[in-house]
Amino acid sequence: MSMKRLPWEGGCRCGRVRIEVSAPPLVTMACHCTGCQRMTASTYSLSVAVPSEGFAVTKGDPVIGGLHGATRHYFCPHCMSWMFTRPEGMDWFVNLRATMLDDASWYTPFIETWTSEKLPWATTPAVHSYETIPAMEEYEDLLQEYAEWAGKPDS
Template identity: 75%
Template sequence: MSDWNLPWEGGCRCGQVRLKISAPPLLTMACHCTGCQRMTASAFSLSAAIPSEGFSVTKGEPVIGGLHGAARHYFCPYCMSWMFTRPEGMDWFVNLRATMLDDPSWFTPFVETWTSEKLPWAATPAVHSFAKLPEFHEYKELTDAYAARAAKPPPSRRA
């Protein structure tokens, strides 16, 4: 685990909410769904699935935004940066918006989802693509493959 150069820190755009990551990601993703497109004002959202025990808010109190549904999207209450998501019923991980890290330069999406809704020109270097979401039974193979092949932050770029 030491080759991940943990812990990492991150925060919202204004700095009122800060995060600490002390466990490597289970998977990195780009989501092309129209919901993510609208919430990011971009072609897709980028996220890293962080084990819940390796994720903490160290400053501030994020608020729930977005659609307030089963996927609880957390934002900075001041600058409204979309910071992370906690999917209902999947409490073992937090989907961190990768660009909230102080140094996201190492990040590469391993999986892309909802390609059925992607903008025609949008492309990522993801190794695996899914028209919607992977089947639940596919995640074990995906996380194992990611663990074996993941891009890791170099020591000189540690936040």
């Protein structure tokens, strides 16, 4: 896989909220949980985990939606596109919906999670699959493996 050179820009469907990514992703994911199925009205959600310092909202003011709990899901207040998530207790990264990027043609999920809840016919090309989520002690190796798998951005 080869990703585009940084920075990346993106936005919601109507364009009222815009974002910029200036740091390489930590990992790419597909989540099959029923919550993601319902929030995307699809088989799974596609995410890019980005270091918090490499993520910025450059236009507009996203609002919290979804369950309104400790894990905060951010949406455009006008078109209601689900744009990104800030997981509870993990302020060091932002979970950006991959399809919010202006060009997501490089995107491939490296891991898929919550396969225990996936629709029977749903498949992805993910390298690693998990019935729920990876154990905390697996993340360091997964992130290192992803960095090697993803390679360097195109020039």
